[in-house]
Amino acid sequence: MDKVRKLLIAGNWKMNKTVAEALSLAGDLQRELGLVKEVDIVICPPFTALSEVSKLILDSKSIRLGAQDMSQHNFGAYTGDICAGMLKEFSVRYVILGHSERRQFAKESDALINAKTKAALAASLKPIVCVGETLTEREANLTEKVVDTQITGCLAGLTKDQMDEVVIAYEPVWAIGTGKTATSQQAQEVHQFIRKRITALFDDAVAKRVRILYGGSVKPANTRELMSQRDVDGALVGGASLEARSFSDIVKNSI
Numbered sequence: 092m093d094k095v096r097k098l099l100i101a102g103n104w105k106m107n108k109t110v111a112e113a114l115s116l117a118g119d120l121q122r123e124l125g126l127v128k129e130v131d132i133v134i135c136p137p138f139t140a141l142s143e144v145s146k147l148i149l150d151s152k153s154i155r156l157g158a159q160d161m162s163q164h165n166f167g168a169y170t171g172d173i174c175a176g177m178l179k180e181f182s183v184r185y186v187i188l189g190h191s192e193r194r195q196f197a198k199e200s201d202a203l204i205n206a207k208t209k210a211a212l213a214a215s216l217k218p219i220v221c222v223g224e225t226l227t228e229r230e231a232n233l234t235e236k237v238v239d240t241q242i243t244g245c246l247a248g249l250t251k252d253q254m255d256e257v258v259i260a261y262e263p264v265w266a267i268g269t270g271k272t273a274t275s276q277q278a279q280e281v282h283q284f285i286r287k288r289i290t291a292l293f294d295d296a297v298a299k300r301v302r303i304l305y306g307g308s309v310k311p312a313n314t315r316e317l318m319s320q321r322d323v324d325g326a327l328v329g330g331a332s333l334e335a336r337s338f339s340d341i342v343k344n345s346i
Contacts, residue, residue, distance in 0.1 A: 096324045098324055098346075099133065099258060102328050103190070103327060103329050117144045121154060123335060125152065132155065157186060160186070175216055186219065187260075188211065205244060205245050215256075217257070220245050221261075221306070234281060239284075251294065259304070265307075272307055275319070282303045286298045302325060309327075315345070328341055
């Protein structure tokens with residue numbers, strides 16, 4: 092699939108998989124996708140499995156390791172948190188920030204996500220910054236207003252150079268784990284809007300380089316159509332990333 096920007100497919104395992112299960116899945120993915128060069132592949136196991144999975148894929152030519160969250164703070168008295176320095180110890184390259192579940196259950200604000208994004212960039216990690224609207228907001232025609240507020244807040248104070256390391260993930264909250272998926276046209280419309288907002292906040296050159304992923308019930312069956320959209324540069328995959336065959340098919344169907 093001919094794209095201006097190299098596609099990125101990231102698997103968010105959420106709070107799933109014991110260490111043994113994570114190793115089994117990572118091993119299967121290594122066998123299935125170990126020779127893929129056309130797409131950047133990231134897997135994001137739970138924190139408890141990062142160490143062992145890191146060892147397994149350390150020499151992988153295609154699969155990179157990501158984390159599901161991180162603190163805005165460095166080492167210190169922050170019980171229960173994980174900082175960038177700890178993630179880097181396991182060769183983590185990417186970190187998901189501001190996922191809708193963190194916004195909903197942990198009440199994370201755009202300002203907090205912005206602080207985490209800056210901390211990730213300072214540690215040379217690549218943040219995958221999530222934005223997206225709820226069903227109520229979409230039905231009230233507030234999608235662009237909500238996404239604009241999130242983009243502006245989460246990227247506040249970043250430089251153009253820093254934006255080269257940032258990935259945006261658009262995840263319509265109403266399509267996560269519900270079986271509903273935004274149509275390819277709906278996804279393209281919001282991705283295009285996000286790119287226009289990045290142009291306004293930074294410039295056109297930055298906007299053309301930033302990868303914007305779609306996240307919301309991505310499956311092998313809808314991957315090809317979604318990835319064919321001009322401004323869709325990959326996927327942030329949830330449930331379908333928990334099984335080697337479905338995640339591998341998503342990657343292969345995006346090529």
